[in-house]
Each structure stands twice: as C-alpha cells, then as structure tokens.
Amino acid sequence: MKLFQKRKENSVEPKPNAISKEIQAGYKRLQGGWANWMMKRTENFSRRTWVVLLTLFILSTSTYSVYLAVSAFTGKASNAISITPIKKPTHITETGEANRGTAEVSxxxxxxxxxxxxxxxxxxxxxxxxxxxxxxxxxxxxxxxxxxxxxxxxxxxxxx
CATH class of the missing domain: 1.10.10 (Arc Repressor Mutant, subunit A)
Incomplete structure (x- = not known):
C-alpha cells in the first residue's frame, strides 16, 4: 500500500560555486603547507625536547587559566563584567497628548x-x-x- 510508505522530501542541497571551491582549495593548500613546515622544523626533536615543550605548554596554559579564574572572583581585573541596574524612564507612561493644547482658530x-x-x-x-x-x-x-x-x-x- 502507498499510504504507509515513507515520502521522499525534496531536499535541494546547495551546489558550491567556483569561487567557494577555489577558496576551499586555497585553505586546504595553506593547511597542508603549514603542516609540512611544522613537520620539517620539528622532525629532529628528541623525546626529551617534546616532553619539555609539552610541560611548558601545560604550565603556561594552566597558569593563565588560574589567573583568569582568580581575577573573575576577586573582581580586581579591569575587564570584569559589572552589573548595572535597569532604570525605567520617568516619561514612559506619558502619551504626549496631555501637553497638547486645543488649537484655536480666530x-x-x-x-x-x-x-x-x-x-x-x-x-x-x-x-x-x-x-x-x-x-x-x-x-x-x-x-x-x-x-x-x-x-x-x-x-x-x-x-x-
């Protein structure tokens, strides 16, 4: 029976145009070039060098994270988020019609x-x-x- 068959939806996928294909290809070339450059620079590192670099990276990022957490709780940082109360304007209930006087024609x-x-x-x-x-x-x-x-x-x- 055709009543209970699943219907196919007309899903139209956007086709990438030539410009977006070129941008994607250029980005992939850039990524590949960066990876090759980094691999050439680090291929002669010993195991001990890698451990030292990893330790320095972990120490620096954890120190910075602790600094951010402490400064957030103490509030001494200059970029801390401040809470300001919302104030209702005094003229919000006025319609503007009360001030209009009746214009008189002589x-x-x-x-x-x-x-x-x-x-x-x-x-x-x-x-x-x-x-x-x-x-x-x-x-x-x-x-x-x-x-x-x-x-x-x-x-x-x-x-x-």
Missing part, C-alpha cells in the same frame, strides 16, 4: 480661510480660472483638503 483667520475657499471655488467654475485652479492644485496638492479640515475643525470648536 474669527479673522477663519474668515480669511473662508474667503480663499470661495475664491478657489469661483476659479474652478470659470473656464479661464480653471487653468489657474489646476496649476495651484498641482503646486499644492493637499491645499483644498487642508481648507476643508480647518473649516470642519472650526465648526466643531463652535459647537462646544
């Missing part, structure tokens, strides 16, 4: 806005003014929307 400003809107409407109705109206709208695309917004805002302020 009657004179509102009348100027209303006159400008009437002027723009008259430009839009006449054939010769339509060219000027369109050029103003191209230069200031959101101007008429702003005018409507200010008029609605003023009406809301008047109702309060």
């Amino acid at each position: 009657e004179a400003e509102y009348s100027r806005i209303k006159k400008f809107r009437v002027y723009m409407d008259s430009l839009a109705r006449s054939h010769s003014g339509k060219i000027l109206y369109d050029s103003i709208n191209r230069q200031r695309p959101g101007l008429m929307d702003s005018m409507r917004f200010i008029e609605n805002y003023y009406q809301q302020l008047k109702q309060k």
Whole structure:
C-alpha cells in the first residue's frame, strides 16, 4: 500500500560555486603547507625536547587559566563584567497628548480661510480660472483638503 510508505522530501542541497571551491582549495593548500613546515622544523626533536615543550605548554596554559579564574572572583581585573541596574524612564507612561493644547482658530483667520475657499471655488467654475485652479492644485496638492479640515475643525470648536 502507498499510504504507509515513507515520502521522499525534496531536499535541494546547495551546489558550491567556483569561487567557494577555489577558496576551499586555497585553505586546504595553506593547511597542508603549514603542516609540512611544522613537520620539517620539528622532525629532529628528541623525546626529551617534546616532553619539555609539552610541560611548558601545560604550565603556561594552566597558569593563565588560574589567573583568569582568580581575577573573575576577586573582581580586581579591569575587564570584569559589572552589573548595572535597569532604570525605567520617568516619561514612559506619558502619551504626549496631555501637553497638547486645543488649537484655536480666530474669527479673522477663519474668515480669511473662508474667503480663499470661495475664491478657489469661483476659479474652478470659470473656464479661464480653471487653468489657474489646476496649476495651484498641482503646486499644492493637499491645499483644498487642508481648507476643508480647518473649516470642519472650526465648526466643531463652535459647537462646544
């Protein structure tokens, strides 16, 4: 039955490109060259030399490890990790809306806005003014929307 057969997944393995192959080959050549150089330099070492070198290596690494452990516990090292408490900013609960005052539109400003809107409407109705109206709208695309917004805002302020 085909119900219980294991399905083969479409696993696509990335194929290495030419650049990555060259980098890998260069790295292997470097490793081989280093190993050959080290082997040539150490092939004449006696057993006693190897024991002395191993002892020096173990002593130096263990001494350094003990130094790091002691300095970590004593805290006298300059690169010790310090613990600083996290402080909550005082303004984190403020939304910023509390400081906003209600902007008031004076009657004179509102009348100027209303006159400008009437002027723009008259430009839009006449054939010769339509060219000027369109050029103003191209230069200031959101101007008429702003005018409507200010008029609605003023009406809301008047109702309060």
